[in-house]
Amino acid sequence: MLVPYIVVAVFGLAFGSFLNVCIYRLPRHESVVKPRSHCPSCNHPIRWYDNVPLFSFLMLRGRCRDCHSAISPVYPLVEALAALALVACFHQYGLSPEFVKFGLLSLLLLIVIFSDLRERRIPHSVTVFGMVFGLLFSFPTPVDNRPLEWILRRLGFFVEGAFSSLLGSVGGALVGGGLFYIIGEAFYRLGGKQKEYLGFGDIMLMLAVGTFLGIPLTLMTILLGSLGGTIVALALSVNPRYRGYAWPYGTFLGIAALYAALDGPRLLEAYLRWAGLA
Numbered sequence: 001m002l003v004p005y006i007v008v009a010v011f012g013l014a015f016g017s018f019l020n021v022c023i024y025r026l027p028r029h030e031s032v033v034k035p036r037s038h039c040p041s042c043n044h045p046i047r048w049y050d051n052v053p054l055f056s057f058l059m060l061r062g063r064c065r066d067c068h069s070a071i072s073p074v075y076p077l078v079e080a081l082a083a084l085a086l087v088a089c090f091h092q093y094g095l096s097p098e099f100v101k102f103g104l105l106s107l108l109l110l111i112v113i114f115s116d117l118r119e120r121r122i123p124h125s126v127t128v129f130g131m132v133f134g135l136l137f138s139f140p141t142p143v144d145n146r147p148l149e150w151i152l153r154r155l156g157f158f159v160e161g162a163f164s165s166l167l168g169s170v171g172g173a174l175v176g177g178g179l180f181y182i183i184g185e186a187f188y189r190l191g192g193k194q195k196e197y198l199g200f201g202d203i204m205l206m207l208a209v210g211t212f213l214g215i216p217l218t219l220m221t222i223l224l225g226s227l228g229g230t231i232v233a234l235a236l237s238v239n240p241r242y243r244g245y246a247w248p249y250g251t252f253l254g255i256a257a258l259y260a261a262l263d264g265p266r267l268l269e270a271y272l273r274w275a276g277l278a
Contacts (some may be wrong), residue, residue: 024040082110087105113258133212138168221253
């Protein structure tokens with residue numbers, strides 16, 4: 001039936017409208033509650049009928065009703081992506097705790113992707129919120145803990161159920177955030193402490209992603225995010241305009257984490273079968 005998908009999509013559009021507020025205000029350390037939404041060019045409050053996701057942008061032809069300044073196409077794009085992400089989660093998990101968990105992660109990642117892309121900042125409020133809820137969701141929804149379980153069994157310890165899931169969540173955070181911290185610190189020291197190669201926001205992001213995804217999918221996120229960022233950077237580096245460009249690494253990691261959350265388990269299992277590990 002299409003009705004549940006339409007309902008989820010409508011909620012996604014509404015959430016997407018709020019995400020736009022977060023993307024614009026959180027990097028500036030502004031409240032997402034007050035003041036009410038306004039045009040960034042003329043500061044005129046946006047009327048309620050001009051604030052309907054997607055449709056208002058189309059009806060206004062992408063311009064402010066008052067000052068006629070162009071409205072960034074990022075706004076409808078975020079709203080559409082939020083709706084698509086929630087529909088994809090609903091299609092995969094149905095109405096379940098997993099749907100709520102990965103739907104929340106998808107929305108948080110959209111904030112990260114566009115905040116880092118536009119402002120080169122990953123709001124700590126988003127990543128800390130993600131870490132807390134990632135740990136909480138490890139109780140009703142299982143987190144892949146196979147690497148830690150294998151190690152613990154070799155040591156004579158057997159864990160299962162909610163405790164195993166919690167260990168998987170904590171392990172994912174420590175591997176994701178810890179690996180980034182070690183790599184960033186190593187490059188910083190080897191480079192003569194002249195430049196930070198990984199920002200603290202990237203470390204916080206991987207801590208949050210790890211709590212949701214566990215170790216295997218967190219490592220997949222790092223691999224795909226690094227690969228995607230490298231390919232794009234190399235392809236555009238031939239243009240002098242992008243030489244020395246500050247690439248938004250968090251954006252690539254966010255996109256990779258979004259893929260890992262929605263389709264990562266299928267790719268992981270396919271790889272394990274190919275490698276003869278499953």
